[in-house]
Amino acid sequence: MIERIAALGRSGLDILEAMGRSGMVLFHALWAWPNVRTSFPLLVKQIYAVGVLSMVIIVVSGLFIGMVLALQGYNILNRYGSEQALGQMVALTLLRELGPVVTALLFAGRAGSALTAEIGLMKTTEQLASMEMIGVDPLRRIVSPRFWAGFICMPTLALIFSSVGVLGAYAVGVLWLGVDGGSFWSNMQGSVEWGEDVMNGFIKSVVFGVVVTWIAVFQGYDTVPTSEGISRSTTRTVVYASLAVLGLDFILTAVMFGEL
Amino acid sequence: MRGRTLELAVGGFMLIGLLAIIFLALRVSGLSMNSSEETYRVVAKFENIGGLTVRAKVTMAGVTIGRVSNIYLDKEDFVGVVEMDIYKQFNNLSSDASAAILTAGGLGEKYIGLIQGAELDNLTDGSEIYDTQSALVLEDLIAKFLVGRVSDEP
Numbered sequence: 001m002i003e004r005i006a007a008l009g010r011s012g013l014d015i016l017e018a019m020g021r022s023g024m025v026l027f028h029a030l031w032a033w034p035n036v037r038t039s040f041p042l043l044v045k046q047i048y049a050v051g052v053l054s055m056v057i058i059v060v061s062g063l064f065i066g067m068v069l070a071l072q073g074y075n076i077l078n079r080y081g082s083e084q085a086l087g088q089m090v091a092l093t094l095l096r097e098l099g100p101v102v103t104a105l106l107f108a109g110r111a112g113s114a115l116t117a118e119i120g121l122m123k124t125t126e127q128l129a130s131m132e133m134i135g136v137d138p139l140r141r142i143v144s145p146r147f148w149a150g151f152i153c154m155p156t157l158a159l160i161f162s163s164v165g166v167l168g169a170y171a172v173g174v175l176w177l178g179v180d181g182g183s184f185w186s187n188m189q190g191s192v193e194w195g196e197d198v199m200n201g202f203i204k205s206v207v208f209g210v211v212v213t214w215i216a217v218f219q220g221y222d223t224v225p226t227s228e229g230i231s232r233s234t235t236r237t238v239v240y241a242s243l244a245v246l247g248l249d250f251i252l253t254a255v256m257f258g259e260l
Numbered sequence: 261m262r263g264r265t266l267e268l269a270v271g272g273f274m275l276i277g278l279l280a281i282i283f284l285a286l287r288v289s290g291l292s293m294n295s296s297e298e299t300y301r302v303v304a305k306f307e308n309i310g311g312l313t314v315r316a317k318v319t320m321a322g323v324t325i326g327r328v329s330n331i332y333l334d335k336e337d338f339v340g341v342v343e344m345d346i347y348k349q350f351n352n353l354s355s356d357a358s359a360a361i362l363t364a365g366g367l368g369e370k371y372i373g374l375i376q377g378a379e380l381d382n383l384t385d386g387s388e389i390y391d392t393q394s395a396l397v398l399e400d401l402i403a404k405f406l407v408g409r410v411s412d413e414p
Contacts, residue, residue: 051270051273055273095288156273157277159277159280159281163279164280166283166287166288192288192289192290197289198285198288
């Protein structure tokens, strides 16, 4: 009995400790930024790995989600004879919710897991330790550019996702199902507010970007240096990041669009 | 050469991101410079504003000429007070113009429709529109209709 309580307390302490370590990793990664000249090529390389390589999946899923939204929306709106509201429905759904959230989930699966596995393998093969031996700070050299790359790429990807989704909806709604193109765009422009919808969605994607990259980088840096440990922390990255994104999305939505 | 293609790819990525934000700004949200246009404020009191919201359109002859900027209750007369910002370019509305709360498409969003009057003086910043027509509240209409039907019966 006592042992169980002790184990509970120990796991609580472990969680607290992990949070402390992750906070320190984040702090160091941010602190390490100012060295622009040497960091910039590293950053470009990471933006390529994190952003450019994620673009295919983002564009394809954005296109399909936009098209599906248009199909479903058309079916429902058509029943009330208001299918010209399709544009505004698709645009608001994409900009406010689906753009940031689905991008963050895909980003966690595509880029986050890769970051964790990469850093985890570096730790397991003691590359990080040997870097420290020769006087290179692994947080600065490895973690910091990856963190900043995620911070930059995630909002960009979310913007691309939303745009492609709107275009997909246009293709299905206007070109295929025959909604009037003029009212599709004008209804959209009438109801979408730059500050309210586009900017709030952008803020969401920035927050998700930070959280997902932070979790991914930390899980890699903190992995148990075995092959099993890497697999576990990669899984954990995807699970934690997805849960964090969905939970934060609720809070952010409540603050931005709710009555809070 | 390898580094060059990498940088090109990243540059292209950033460019696409920039295009996306421009697309969202201009095409999707219809952002234009009108939002920062100069306005003057006009007040109108309504018996019932019935679901009018802040940022609703103010129109004349169907053309948007302003936005509702504030709605509150007059604590003495118990009427809804609606403040609207009207674009400066429409500065020749007569002071006896009338305002009505209308509903787009019968069930859609509420907006204010102004109708030009005959007076030669113009509405200026802070002036009030006296001739107002409240929102059509569907429940009231139904209630009246039902009461009317009951009293008609022999």
